[in-house]
Amino acid sequence: MNRTNELVDMMFRDIPYSDEIMKAQAEIKEALRREYEKLALHDGKNISEENTEKSTAFDRLIVQYGSLYSMAALAGYTGEDVDRWREAGEAGELKPLKKEIARQKRRIYGISILTVFTLVEILEAFALHWFNSIFAIIYGTIGFAIWKKYRKAEKEYETEKFDVDAYSYLRKLSDRYAKRRLNGIALLFAVFTIFIMSELSFYFFGNSKAAELKENFFSNIIIAELPIYICIKNYLCFSLIHKRIALKGEKNYKKHRMGILLFSVVFWLTTVSLVVILKNTVQYPANLFMMAGILFMFLMILYNFLLRKKITCQNIVFNKRRFISFGLIIVIAAGYLTFQRDTWYTQTYINSVPLVEHSVHDITYNDDNGVYTITSSTEDFKILHLTDIQLGASVYSYSKDIKALKACFAELAYTKPDLVIVTGDLSFPLGIMSMSFNNSAPVGQFAAFMRNTGIPWAFTYGNHDTESLASTNKSELNEIYKSLSFKTSGTLLYPYTQPDITGRNNQLIEVRNSDGTLMQALFLIDSNAYTGEGINVYDYIHDDQVAWYEREVKRLNEEEGRIIPSMAFFHIPLQQYRTAYELYTAGSDEVTYFFGENGEKMINKVCCSDYPSSLFDKMLQLGSTKGVFCGHDHYNNMSLEYKGIRLTYGMSIDYLAMPGIEHDTKQRGAELITVHRDGTWDLVQIPLTDIVN
Numbered sequence: 278m279n280r281t282n283e284l285v286d287m288m289f290r291d292i293p294y295s296d297e298i299m300k301a302q303a304e305i306k307e308a309l310r311r312e313y314e315k316l317a318l319h320d321g322k323n324i325s326e327e328n329t330e331k332s333t334a335f336d337r338l339i340v341q342y343g344s345l346y347s348m349a350a351l352a353g354y355t356g357e358d359v360d361r362w363r364e365a366g367e368a369g370e371l372k373p374l375k376k377e378i379a380r381q382k383r384r385i386y387g388i389s390i391l392t393v394f395t396l397v398e399i400l401e402a403f404a405l406h407w408f409n410s411i412f413a414i415i416y417g418t419i420g421f422a423i424w425k426k427y428r429k430a431e432k433e434y435e436t437e438k439f440d441v442d443a444y445s446y447l448r449k450l451s452d453r454y455a456k457r458r459l460n461g462i463a464l465l466f467a468v469f470t471i472f473i474m475s476e477l478s479f480y481f482f483g484n485s486k487a488a489e490l491k492e493n494f495f496s497n498i499i500i501a502e503l504p505i506y507i508c509i510k511n512y513l514c515f516s517l518i519h520k521r522i523a524l525k526g527e528k529n530y531k532k533h534r535m536g537i538l539l540f541s542v543v544f545w546l547t548t549v550s551l552v553v554i555l556k557n558t559v560q561y562p563a564n565l566f567m568m569a570g571i572l573f574m575f576l577m578i579l580y581n582f583l584l585r586k587k588i589t590c591q592n593i594v595f596n597k598r599r600f601i602s603f604g605l606i607i608v609i610a611a612g613y614l615t616f617q618r619d620t621w622y623t624q625t626y627i628n629s630v631p632l633v634e635h636s637v638h639d640i641t642y643n644d645d646n647g648v649y650t651i652t653s654s655t656e657d658f659k660i661l662h663l664t665d666i667q668l669g670a671s672v673y674s675y676s677k678d679i680k681a682l683k684a685c686f687a688e689l690a691y692t693k694p695d696l697v698i699v700t701g702d703l704s705f706p707l708g709i710m711s712m713s714f715n716n717s718a719p720v721g722q723f724a725a726f727m728r729n730t731g732i733p734w735a736f737t738y739g740n741h742d743t744e745s746l747a748s749t750n751k752s753e754l755n756e757i758y759k760s761l762s763f764k765t766s767g768t769l770l771y772p773y774t775q776p777d778i779t780g781r782n783n784q785l786i787e788v789r790n791s792d793g794t795l796m797q798a799l800f801l802i803d804s805n806a807y808t809g810e811g812i813n814v815y816d817y818i819h820d821d822q823v824a825w826y827e828r829e830v831k832r833l834n835e836e837e838g839r840i841i842p843s844m845a846f847f848h849i850p851l852q853q854y855r856t857a858y859e860l861y862t863a864g865s866d867e868v869t870y871f872f873g874e875n876g877e878k879m880i881n882k883v884c885c886s887d888y889p890s891s892l893f894d895k896m897l898q899l900g901s902t903k904g905v906f907c908g909h910d911h912y913n914n915m916s917l918e919y920k921g922i923r924l925t926y927g928m929s930i931d932y933l934a935m936p937g938i939e940h941d942t943k944q945r946g947a948e949l950i951t952v953h954r955d956g957t958w959d960l961v962q963i964p965l966t967d968i969v970n
Contacts, residue, residue, distance in 0.1 A: 281306065281309045281310060281313055281335070281338065282306055284309075284339070285302060285305055285306050285309065285348065288344075288345045288348060289302050289345075292362050292363060293439060293440060294439045294440070294441070294443075294444035294522075295439070298362055299522075299523065300523075301349070301352070301354060301358070301362070304352045304353070305348050305349060305351070305352040305354075307352075308348075308351045308352040308353075309338065309342065309348065309351065312338060312341075312342070312351060313334055313335065313338050316334040316337050316338060317334040345359055346359050370439075370440055370442070370443055371440065371442040371443045371446055374439070374443045374446065374447070375446065377430075377434075378450070378517070378518075380430070381427060381430060381431070381517055382514060382517070384423050384424075384426060384427040384430075385427065385510055385513040385514055385517065386510060387419075387420070387423045388420055388423050388424050388427065388509070388513065389506050389509040389510040389513065390506060391416045391417070391419055391420030391423070392420055392506075392509055393502050393505050393506045393509070394412070394416040395413050395416040395417040395420060396505070397498060397502060398410070398412040398413035398416060399413045431517075431520065434520070434521075439521075439522075444522070447518060447521055447522045448522070450514075450518045451518050451519065451522060451524065454511055454514045454515040454518055455515065455524065455530060456581065457507075457511045457514075457515075458508075458511045458512060458515045458534075459533060459534060459537050460577060460581070461504065461507045461508045461511045461512075462508065462534070462537050462538060462541065463537055463540075463541055463573070463577050464504045464507060464508075465504040465505065465507075465508050466541035466542070466544075466545055467504075467541070467545070467570055467573050467574070468500060468501060468503070468504040469501060469504065470545040470548065470549070470566065471566045471567065471569075471570050472497070472500050472501050473501075474549060474552070474566055544569075544573060544576075545569075545573075548565070548566065548569040551565065552565045552566065567672075622670070622671075622672065622675040622678070623668075623670075623675065623678050623679055623682060623722050624722075624725075626679050626682060626683075627682070627722060627725050627726050627729065628729075630682075630686060630726055630729040630730060631729070631730075632729065632730060632731045633686075633689050633690055633693060633730040633731060633732055634693055635693045635694065635695060635731065635732055636654055636655050636693075636695055637654065638651050638652060638653050638654050638655075638658075638695060638733075639651070639652040639654070640652075640733060640763065640770070642763055642764075642772075642773075644773065644774060645774065646774065647772035647773065647774035647775055647776070647784060647785075648772075648784070648785050648786070648787060649735075649763070649770045649772070649784075649786045649787070650786075650787045650788075650789060651695075651696065651733070651786065651787070651788045651789070652789050652790075652791060652793075653695070653788060653789065653790060653791065653796060654791065655695075656953070656954050657951050657952065657953055657954070658695050658696070658788050658796060658797070658951075658952045659692065659693070659694040659695045659696075659949060659950070659951050659952075660694060660695065660696045660697075660698060660799075660949070660950040660951075660952065661688060661689065661692050661694035661696070661697045661698070661947055661948070661949055661950075661963075662697075662698055662700065662846070662906050662925075662927050662947055662948040662949075662950060663685060663688065663697060663698070663699045663700075663927065663930060663947050664699065664700040664701060664702070664848070664907070664908025664909075664927035664928075664929055664930070665701070665702045665739070665908045665909070665911055665927075665929035665930060665931045665934070666681050666685065666699065666702065666703050666719075666723065666930045666931070667681065667702055667703075667704070667705040667741070667929075667930070667931040667932070667933045667934040668681060668682075668703060668704050668705065668718075668719035668722060668723065668933075669704075669705050669706075669711035669712065669713050669719070669933050670704070670713050670715050670718035670719045670722065671711060671712040671713035671715070672712065673711065673712035673713075674705075674711050674712060674713065674933050677932040677933045677939060678719075678722075678932075678933070680932045680939070681930050681931070681932050681933070682722075682723075682726055684930050684932075684945060684965050684969075685726070685930060686726075686730070687965060687968055687969050688946065688947040688963055688965070688968070689730055689732060691963065691968045692947070692949045692963060694732060694949065695732075695733070696732070696733050696734065696735065696770075696786075696788075697727070697732055697733070697734035697735070698734070698735050698736075698737075698799070698801065698846050698906075699723075699734065699735070699736045699737070700737050700739070700846050700847060700848050700906060700907055700908040700927055701736075701737050701738055701739025701740070701741075701742060701804075701847075701848030701849075701908055701909070702739030702740065702741045702742060702848065702908065702909070702931075702934070703719055703720060703723055703736065703739070703742060704716040704718075704719035704720065704741060704742055704747075705719075705741050705933055705934050706719075706741065706744050706746070706747040706748065707741065707744060707746075707934070710933075710934070711933060711934075714744075714746050714747055714748045715747070715748045715749075716741075716742060716743065716744065716747040716748060716749050716754060717748065717749040717753075717754065717757055720754065720757055720758065720761065721757070721761065724761040724766060724768075724769055727766075727768050727769065728766045728767070728768050728769075730768075731768065732768065733768050733769075733770055734768060734769060734770065735769075735770040735771070735784070735786060735799075735801055736758070736769070736771060736782075736801075737782070737801045737802065737803060737804075737846055737847055737848055738751075738780075738781045738782060738803050738804075738805075738806070738848065739806075739848040739849075739908065739909065740805075740806040740807060740815065740816075740848065740849065740909070741806075741934070742754070742781075742806075743781065743806060744806075751781050754781075755781060755782065758771045758782070759771060759773055770786060771784075772784045776825050778819075778821040778822050778824075778825050779803075779805065779819040779821050779822050780802070780803030780805060780819075780822055781803050781805075782801070782803055783800075783801065783802050783803050783822055783825060784800075784801045785798060785799070785800055785801075785829050786798075786799040786801065787799075787833075788952065790954055794837070795833060795836075795837050795841050795842075795956070796842075796952055796953075796954060796956055797842050797843065797844060797952045797956055797958070798829070798830070798833055798841055798842070798843035798844075798901070799843070799844055799846065800826055800829070800843060800844065800845045800846065800902070801846050801847070802818055802822055802826065802845060802846070802847045802892075803818075803822070803847065803848075804816065804817065804818050804847040804848045804849035804886075804907070805817065805818070805819070805849075808886075808888070814887070815849050815884065815885065815886040815887070816849070816886060816888070817849070817851075817886035817888045817889070817890045818847065818851070818890040818892045819890070820891055822892075823890065823891050823892050823895050826845075826892065826895065827895055827899065830843065830899050830901045830902075831899075834901070840899075840900050840901055841901055841956075842901065842903065842956030842957075842958075843901045843902045843903075844902060844903070844904040844905070844906065844950070844958075845892075845896070845902050845904070845905045845906070846905075846906045846907070847905075847906075847907055848907060848908050848909050849884075849885060849886060849907065849909050850883055850884070850885045850907045850909060850910065850924075850926070851885060851890055851892060851893050851905070851907075851924075852885050852886070852889050852890070852893075853893045853919060853920075853922075853924060854883050854885055854907070854924050854926070855881065855882075855883035855885050856919065857917045857919035857924055858875055858882060858883055858915065858917065860919070861915075861917055867919065867920075868917045868918060868919050869917065869918040870915075870916075870917055871916040871917065871918070871923070871925075871960070872914075872915070872916050872962050873913075873914040873915040873916050873925075873926065873928075873962060874913075874914065874915055875910070875912070875913040875914075875915045875926070876912035876913065876943075876944060877910045877911070877912040877913045878912065882910075882913070883910065883913065884909060884910050893922070896922055897920060897921070897922070902922065903921070903922060903923060904922070904923050904925065904950070904958065904960070905922060905923065905924050905925065906925050906927055906948070906950075907925075907926060907927065908926070908927045908929060910926060911929040911931050911934070911935050911938060911944060912929075912935075912941075912944045913926040913944075914926045914927065914928040914929075914944060914946070914962065916948075916960065916962075923960070925948065925960065927947065927948055928944060928945060928946035928947055928948065928962065928963075928964065928965075929944060929945060930945060930947075931945075942965070942966050943964065943966060945964070945965045945966070946962060946963050946964040946965045946966075946967075947962075947963050947965075948960060948961070948962055948963065949961050949963055
């Protein structure tokens with residue numbers, strides 16, 4: 278029958294296309310098909326594909342119906358109908374048609390985007406702040422103005438006929454938007470279900486607070502905005518095309534649309550039911566939605582390849598290059614968005630963390646100089662030093678994040694410290710290594726964790742906390758820390774006012790006795806991250822930071838009338854750590870060994886900056902600081918005294934950053950510093966293996 282169809286198409290080649298002519302063409306093809314079958318049966322021929330060419334039926338068909346007039350008469354049309362079809366009339370051409378469609382599509386994109394913005398602002402006006410209603414009015418007004426222009430252009434449109442090229446173009450667009458509209462409906466159901474149920478699962482299964490649910494919902498609402506935009510845009514584009522030409526198999530298309538709707542509803546209701554049933558048997562029920570999403574996507578791809586041809590003029594044409602290109606773009610975009618997402622998979626565990634028994638001390642904050650003062654209510658003051666916790670905040674790192682938090686809690690519960698100081702690398706937003714670029718979620722998670730324990734804590738930045746690819750830059754992260762600090766949480770001692778010097782945060786914490794005398798000055802100094810001169814070229818503590826340290830020591834000396842005792846905490850070790858270690862391995866009596874070992878696998882054992890800092894020499898000159906604590910090198914935990922200053926590596930917590938470190942144990946732990954009333958102090962290592970089986 279392909280030959281008869283080609284014959285009819287040839288007869289209509291010079292006739293402008295319209296809905297009426299398409300209907301007539303289809304009826305003529307059907308009439309010729311029936312006539313061909315009659316002729317073939319009369320000749321005693323089998324009309325299967327193998328014997329068609331041997332039959333004389335087609336030749337007889339051409340003789341009897343070799344003109345458009347005779348073909349039309351066979352289908353019940355008159356010669357006047359044929360003449361009317363051939364009449365010269367206004368037939369739309371391809372070039373102006375493309376311009377018109379492009380202009381209207383631009384308006385559709387604007388209408389769709391502004392509609393979504395308006396809906397979101399209305400929702401936020403009800404849930405968050407009335408001020409959002411102003412934006413809703415602005416977006417809605419602009420969107421309505423564009424809609425009026427769109428409708429006016431559509432009403433003025435009168436062309437009902439198209440030349441061959443224009444009609445072919447419209448048919449291609451018809452196939453495209455018929456497909457996209459159906460897929461958009463499926464996408465809307467999938468994303469809405471995954472998004473809403475994943476957020477609700479934190480509330481129902483993770484014991485999340487209502488305020489946290491609201492915050493997470495609106496911070497991630499862009500995920501829901503995209504499918505709404507796609508559905509509105511595809512519906513309007515679909516209507517735009519089918520105002521000009523009829524949809525192929527409109528009744529069949531409606532069945533497919535209803536089928537997609539029903540299938541989506543049943544599929545996601547079943548998924549939700551399974552999650553509810555299995556909520557007590559899986560550790561994180563929301564992951565089931567992601568698995569269901571992958572299955573749903575596979576089924577929709579299968580539908581597109583097997584069934585979509587029933588509602589389109591042309592079935593899928595597999596273009597290998599396009600498939601690979603779009604596939605890579607989708608994978609990269611989806612991966613990047615997933616890596617950026619603020620995820621709280623550890624929330625269930627964090628919510629279960631109890632208050633840790635500890636002494637309560639008076640804490641005050643000076644808004645002018647950013648100094649926290651802790652007035653000790655006990656003779657001794659205990660500081661727990663943690664470092665390199667390395668939270669990833671992703672699905673991939675979930676189990677390792679839980680282990681890291683449990684390790685921290687074990688150290689806290691065992692030592693019951695008065696203050697915790699974390700010397701950097703709280704987060705590990707290193708993309709493919711942690712499956713996350715997000716460096717804000719770990720901060721919020723650890724802040725919530727420490728808030729539940731009730732123990733005050735302070736923080737110095739590490740090199741990983743503000744990686745270049747991280748979702749939050751150093752300025753934004755600084756604001757996040759401030760929002761979680763003492764006035765809000767009652768536990769995080771992060772300064773709202775910071776000295777105008779190099780670094781993301783430099784601060785002083787004063788620990789005083791009950792009579793007001795200084796027990797210990799704690800300097801938390803930013804060792805910075807990278808110089809930018811190459812990969813892993815580490816920065817150092819700059820001269821203006823050293824000058825600030827000197828000013829503060831001299832100020833306190835003057836106030837106290839003596840050389841005050843102090844300690845310094847930062848992330849990347851000074852070069853003197855390397856010098857002391859090399860002297861120790863050479864058997865020199867210039868250093869005193871206390872405990873630990875340097876098991877770092879790097880070539881030089883100590884990963885310090887190549888640039889010397891003047892901090893150590895200034896410490897020697899001032900004679901105040903006798904203890905220095907750092908992290909950075911995850912397998913190093915040695916404590917050595919060099920030139921009267923004790924240089925101590927913190928035991929790392931890391932389960933994620935270093936390859937294979939999850940299974941290593943002897944390097945993991947913390948240090949407990951016990952400061953006495955007169956400023957002297959004791960230091961002990963608390964390996965995790967000593968307190969946890």
